[in-house]
Amino acid sequence: QVQLQESGPGLVKPSETLSLTCAVSGYSISSGYYWGWIRQPPGKGLEWIGSIYHSGSTYYNPSLKSRVTISVDTSKNQFSLKLSSVTAADTAVYYCAREPETYCGGDCYFYYFDYWGQGTLVTVSS
């Protein structure tokens, strides 16, 4: 069974860098698929942050792109998120998720998030 587990500091100071890691078990990242980060401010909706392929290819939310770096370590079967220059607006539960694809013909692929971590709350405060 595929499982994902986020880890990292629960408290980050303003202007510093938020760093989280997602450990994957039950599936080898090297086997394929994209792997994503999604966040949810307290009491609010979901926001996609970005995704990475096992090769290191990345896609980022344009609204966060200047501050986000997602990397992958296939030897440890994990991927990581770094978000720089954080403010209180970055306080959220951060989720990691698997992003498989379903082929629909030609160059058509459906993407979605099928396995999620439990989430980790990161608070930005001095």
Added chain:
Amino acid sequence: DIQMTQSPSSLSASVGDRVTITCRASQSISSYLNWYQQKPGKAPKLLIYAASSLQSGVPSRFSGSGSGTDFTLTISSLQPEDFATYYCQQSYSTPRIFTFGPGTKVDIK
């Protein structure tokens, strides 16, 4: 950017009711639409992908329909465990940019 809206933002229903939630995209997204269920304190759970494909293990009372800009999630007979918030999400954008709808909270009447 593709914007997603959902209606209603919340609804009250009883066990056994048929519930329909609507999701609308700001431009055509073909069938690149997914639905998730989220319970308080839990991660979202994938229900429907590609507008109408039921994710493995999800009860058949959940169904999705639509294409283009208008989509619906239907729960044919609401069960106690279905009280939750439901989000739609588009995956049409190229390069890939995922956008979630604001959510619809389903609670007990």
